[in-house]
Amino acid sequence: MSIKPLGRKRVSPEESRAAALAAARALLIRDGAAAVTLQAVAKNVGRTHANLLHHFGSAAGLQRALAEDIARTVSASIEGAIEQRRRGEGSERQVIDAMFDAFRREGAGELIGWIALTRQREALEPIVTTIERIIRIMRAAGDPRPVDRMTLGLTLLAIGDSLAGEEIARACGLNRETVREVAVRQVEALAGEALRD
Template sequence: MAAARDLLKREGAAAVTLQAVARRVGRTHANLLHHFGSAAGLQRALAEDIAQTVSASIEGAIQQRRDGKGTERDVVDAMFEAFRREGAGELIGWIALTRQREALEPVIATIERVIRMMRALGDTRPVDAMTMGLTLLAIGDSLAGEEVARACGLDREAVREVAVTQIEGLAGAPLRD
């Protein structure tokens, strides 16, 4: 998984092939084919691995906020940073474009878990809509945030303020800092 992650971050989702990963880890294509079953199996395993990392980052920020050690803005920042740093947006885009939607299941499960966690902690806001908006903005930012921000004449981080404004609108209240 480390080799696949490195390929994703350095060369993009299209570079994450069984053959390329096999070369990186000193194995044969057949060995990885046996382990993952197919390129889609490798992509699903990579999506699971990244979903766990992204989830841990976001859930950690949510828990910090609950403990009074962080803000809701920290949760927004954690999501954007996790998607950007891990290459999650590019992997999600690649999986969707190649119509291997079943490989998105780990990402879907992570989103569902975050929503359940927030509801279980007593959050009465529309966390489903808030999470959907924030996730889609973070994915878009990780895919083309720099280019779109430049075209708009804005700093790339401006999208986080857009996210905060949208979440505040859905929540019906300002985010606490």
């Protein structure tokens, strides 16, 4: 993901904020959460540290805004897979894959880990809200299974996989994708039935 500097041109506050979030996301994915600083983001978009302070208030404000942005993207991906399943166009396995893929691709696990380790847990609120919404959607559709427990297990596995899945799987002598099979078996055990392929 390339970062396009804004340069000296005048842009709206919304455009400036969006460019900063895109730069923060690119830094997160490329270099990890520790690289997402106000200074680094400002440099990448051709703005000043003060300009970013104006938009986000603090580094924690930037992290929260990034968490909100990532939560929207992850949520859209997972909710899309759930809707396809509901229409009979997708399977439960595709919902599981969408969750794991979204956490890996968007750097969500890395951001969640960083926020938790720096004890800025209020910045996790967008992720919490997204999980709550996904559970409500599944319950509203009449899903009689324990979707709260299923979502808890899947989310924690997806976060762990996005943080260190490759290394842990290698240490176990397994393929990284094995964790998805573990997730399927976990959901089947909680649901009391085999998942549809």
